[in-house]
Amino acid sequence: xxxxxxxxxxxxxxxxxxxxxxxxxxxxxxxxxxxxxxxxxxxxxxxxxxxxxxxxxxxxxxxxxxxxxxxxxxxxxxxxxxxxxxxxxxxxxxxxxxxxxxxxxxxxxxxxxxxxxxxxxxxxxxxxxxxxxxxxxxxxxxxxxxxxxxxxxxxxxxxxxxxxxxxxxxxxxxxxxxxxxxxxxxxxxxxxxxxxxxxxxxxxxxxxxxxxxxxxxxxxxxxxxxxxxxxxxxxxxxxxxxxxxxxxxxxxxxxxxxxxxxxxxxxxxxxxxxxxxxxxxxxxxxxxxxxxxxxxxxxxxxxxxxxxxxxxxxxxxxxxxxxx
Amino acid sequence: xxxxxxxxxxxxxxxxxxxxxxxxxxxxxxxxxxxxxxxxxxxxxxxxxxxxxxxxxxxxxxxxxxxxxxxxxxxxxxxxxxxxxxxxxxxxxxxxxxxxxxxxxxxxxxxxxxxxxxxxxxxxxxxxxxxxxxxxxxxxxxxxxxxxxxxxxxxxxxxxxxxxxxxxxxxxxxxxxxxxxxxxxxxxxxxxxxxxxxxxxxxxxxxxxxxxxxxxxxxxxxxxxxxxxxxxxxxxxxxxxxxxxxxxxxxxxxxxxxxxxxxxxxxxxxxxxxxxxxxxxxxxxxxxxxxxxxxxxxxxxxxxxxxxxxxxxxxxxxx
Numbered sequence: 001x002x003x004x005x006x007x008x009x010x011x012x013x014x015x016x017x018x019x020x021x022x023x024x025x026x027x028x029x030x031x032x033x034x035x036x037x038x039x040x041x042x043x044x045x046x047x048x049x050x051x052x053x054x055x056x057x058x059x060x061x062x063x064x065x066x067x068x069x070x071x072x073x074x075x076x077x078x079x080x081x082x083x084x085x086x087x088x089x090x091x092x093x094x095x096x097x098x099x100x101x102x103x104x105x106x107x108x109x110x111x112x113x114x115x116x117x118x119x120x121x122x123x124x125x126x127x128x129x130x131x132x133x134x135x136x137x138x139x140x141x142x143x144x145x146x147x148x149x150x151x152x153x154x155x156x157x158x159x160x161x162x163x164x165x166x167x168x169x170x171x172x173x174x175x176x177x178x179x180x181x182x183x184x185x186x187x188x189x190x191x192x193x194x195x196x197x198x199x200x201x202x203x204x205x206x207x208x209x210x211x212x213x214x215x216x217x218x219x220x221x222x223x224x225x226x227x228x229x230x231x232x233x234x235x236x237x238x239x240x241x242x243x244x245x246x247x248x249x250x251x252x253x254x255x256x257x258x259x260x261x262x263x264x265x266x267x268x269x270x271x272x273x274x275x276x277x278x279x280x281x282x283x284x285x286x287x288x289x290x291x292x293x294x295x296x297x298x299x300x301x302x303x304x305x306x307x308x309x310x311x312x313x314x315x316x317x318x319x320x321x322x323x324x
Numbered sequence: 325x326x327x328x329x330x331x332x333x334x335x336x337x338x339x340x341x342x343x344x345x346x347x348x349x350x351x352x353x354x355x356x357x358x359x360x361x362x363x364x365x366x367x368x369x370x371x372x373x374x375x376x377x378x379x380x381x382x383x384x385x386x387x388x389x390x391x392x393x394x395x396x397x398x399x400x401x402x403x404x405x406x407x408x409x410x411x412x413x414x415x416x417x418x419x420x421x422x423x424x425x426x427x428x429x430x431x432x433x434x435x436x437x438x439x440x441x442x443x444x445x446x447x448x449x450x451x452x453x454x455x456x457x458x459x460x461x462x463x464x465x466x467x468x469x470x471x472x473x474x475x476x477x478x479x480x481x482x483x484x485x486x487x488x489x490x491x492x493x494x495x496x497x498x499x500x501x502x503x504x505x506x507x508x509x510x511x512x513x514x515x516x517x518x519x520x521x522x523x524x525x526x527x528x529x530x531x532x533x534x535x536x537x538x539x540x541x542x543x544x545x546x547x548x549x550x551x552x553x554x555x556x557x558x559x560x561x562x563x564x565x566x567x568x569x570x571x572x573x574x575x576x577x578x579x580x581x582x583x584x585x586x587x588x589x590x591x592x593x594x595x596x597x598x599x600x601x602x603x604x605x606x607x608x609x610x611x612x613x614x615x616x617x618x619x620x621x622x623x624x625x626x627x628x629x630x631x632x633x634x635x636x637x638x639x640x641x642x643x
Contacts, residue, residue, distance in 0.1 A: 051453075057483065062442045062476035069384075069446020069460075072432070077446075092439045092473070101425060101432070104415045107637040108427035141638050165640045193642045240642065 001182040009155035009183050010040040010172070014078070016187060017162045018048055021076060024162055027054040027063055028080030028116075037082060038177040064090035067113045068097045068167075076112050076162060083129045084119035084171060091136075098167040099142030110165040114158070120211055120261050121305040122175030127297035130174075130305060132262035134209075137169040138239045138271065144168045144192060145238040149213035151181035153236055156190025164192060173211040193237045195245035201231035204255035204319050207246060207272050209235060212259045212310060219315035228323050238268050246272065247279040254285045255322040261309045264292035286322040291315050325532050327598050333375060333531050334591045334605070337367040339612050340391045341588055343400055344562075346620055347390065347407055347421075351566035355624070356407045359435070360421040361388040362562035365529075368587035369493050369556045370395040372534025373461055376542045380458040382430040382451075384444040387422040388560075389433035392463050397429040400616060404623035411633075412626040418634065438464060438471030441490070445477050448486035448551075459487040459545040461538075467498030469512050478551070482519040485550035489541045492555040493528065499564045500573040516553035528556030529585045532594075559585070 004012075018024050026032075026041060032055035035042030045053040056063045060081055067077035081087045087094070094115060101109045121130045137145045144166050148154040154172065161168040198213055199220050208216035213234045220230040233249050235241060250256045256276050260269040273288040294308040325333075344364045350356040363370070366388075374383070374395035385392040390403055398414055406413030407421045414431075415424035422435035434440055444462035451457045468474055469492060481488045492512050496503050509515060516523025526537045534556055541552035559582040563570045570579075592605060 057476075057479060059476035059480060061439070061473050062445060062480040065439065065442020065444075065473065065477065066446035066449055066480060069443040069448070070450040071446070072443075073382075073447060073450035075446075075450050089472070092436055093442055096434060096436045096439060097443055100423070100434075102639065103637045104419050104423060105425035105427045105637075106416045106418075109425060110640065144639070164642075191642070 003180045004183050005178050006151045007038045007040050007177040009151040013155045013158040024076045025052045026078050029082050031080050060086050060089035064093035071111045071113045078114045081117040084117045084133050085128050085131050095140050099140050111167045112165045113167045114161045114170050116170045118172040118174050120173045124302050126300040130298035134171050135267040138268050147171045147210040149234050152183045160189045160192050175211045193240045195235045195242035198234050199232040201229040203229045205231045205249040205253045206257045207233050208259040215312045218312035222316045250276050250280045251283045254283050257289045257318045259291045261293045263295040264290050289318045291318040333371050336371040337588045340367045348566050360566045363391040365561035366558045368531035368534050369528045372531045373538040375535050376539040382447045382460045384440040384462045385433035387435040393431050396431045398426045401619035401622050405626050410626035417629045438468035438473035441477035442473045444488050445481045448488045456546050461489045463491045466494040466503045478519045481551040487545040488551040490553045495558050495560040513555035521553045523553045525555045528558030529587045
């Protein structure tokens with residue numbers, strides 16, 4: 001199978017969905033001329049024109065509100081919020097409007113907006129351009145939250161998100177854009193709400209999200225050399241959560257480590273740990289362990305920013321605690 | 325304006341006033357539970373603006389939506405039921421007095437001050453696909469003109485020439501704070517210039533003036549030249565919410581002075597001066613009162629939503 005980058009996979013998803021349905025349009029800061037910071041929408045303005053690729057002013061509230069309003073009338077916007085840190089400006093439109101209209105209209109109105117953004121460390125951009133803020137969205141009834149970790153997943157999930165009639169918060173990771181992976185040439189969709197086992201194993205389950213999936217796989221390799229065989233499960237969609245896949249895995253391995261780049265407190269990692277504990281308690285050989293980012297503003301600098309979020313060593317250490 | 329048209333606007337204003345006063349009584353009896361923001365005094369704005377709208381036009385409203393919603397065509401009984409949190413309400417009793425969606429009437433309102441201004445841009449963006457298509461009217465208050473959403477929304481609508489008629493309903497107070505203390509310019513319509521818009525300021529206690537300005541604004545939007553900004557200077561006769569401590573921020577004399585400019589009183593005087601007899605107007609009011617009494621009785625007889633219904637339509641499950 002051919003190999004492409006995560007960023008190219010996004011670009012393909014855009015093209016396919018925009019060609020398929022002219023109601024799909026892209027709106028955000030520098031999505032047109034620049035073609036997105038990472039090149040994910042490069043060439044789209046030329047192919048689809050300014051009605052389908054809308055460069056917007058630096059006005060996240062207006063961008064998000066505009067997307068919501070247009071979705072009410074049947075358009076299918078893909079909003080790009082350049083950094084997840086900027087989504088704070090758009091929260092009102094996402095939480096009070098996008099997430100509420102379907103219910104308030106008794107099901108009459110659908111809000112099929114994809115809010116695409118990217119979070120995490122990796123660009124030495126310090127504390128207002130590097131955060132992991134996904135937990136907020138998981139807490140809002142009415143929103144679907146997706147965090148793809150591989151090129152194949154990002155393409156298939158983005159296409160599904162565009163076709164879904166709910167508002168979807170689609171969170172990528174800046175450290176993933178130039179990672180490569182196998183992506184089928186032919187068209188496919190990856191279902192929302194379905195987890196994926198990225199590595200089979202028997203001794204412990206590592207549940208990891210986004211960039212942390214890569215670290216978890218690396219940790220699993222380290223541990224394999226020590227004779228500990230780990231399973232790595234990527235939920236892909238944080239809500240609705242595929243509890244079945246998570247719990248099937250943990251029921252077999254009987255040990256579980258949850259890994260997120262976001263701080264642990266009040267986060268999705270607690271949700272995952274609670275689900276596993278509720279469903280698999282009698283199977284567990286040890287308490288569920290969390291390995292999460294430090295509770296700090298992300299510091300500046302290449303070394304320091306990576307020192308405050310989990311890596312393969314942290315994860316491997318977490319697993320060893322449960323196995324020993 | 326001819327007498328027949330003026331009479332129809334008068335009728336609408338009387339309906340809104342009486343509806344509002346009935347709601348206030350329901351609030352004082354705790355049958356409307358919370359979140360009711362009276363509209364009494366501002367009727368000329370909702371009625372004058374909505375007189376120029378058709379069914380395909382959209383209205384985006386705020387936390388004081390009942391006048392806008394009924395003027396856009398929502399049945400009063402369904403708005404009563406929503407106020408009371410009953411099934412049969414415009415949002416099936418789930419939304420309450422300051423957030424509902426009447427999808428068949430293309431009406432949305434919400435209680436976050438200013439944020440509807442950004443959503444209106446998107447409604448208009450979708451409308452813009454069609455030449456001389458419908459327009460979106462966005463009602464908001466003086467207080468909303470200080471929010472980031474206002475400035476972001478107006479700028480976006482202006483640069484993309486979106487068909488939005490922005491109606492700034494300046495009722496003199498942002499909750500308890502007087503507008504002169506919290507808006508940096510007077511009139512607020514001057515803010516339109518920052519976005520290259522004209523900014524019209526009209527007497528919001530005069531339904532004919534509002535209807536004329538809004539009609540011109542809607543017609544201008546149809547030409548594709550972009551958004552229109554109209555400030556309607558008005559006054560709310562009742563508190564920010566039903567039963568607020570009004571004495572802490574305004575005097576009885578001030579309220580009495582504004583009541584002299586009551587839009588309904590003025591309209592009635594005009595109708596009588598132009599030959600409509602008092603008995604006709606009295607009869608019309610009587611009809612409205614009886615109809616609203618029946619609507620209220622209907623709404624009070626509706627059941628409350630069940631807990632199961634409270635979780636309906638939160639999202640569309642994955643297939």
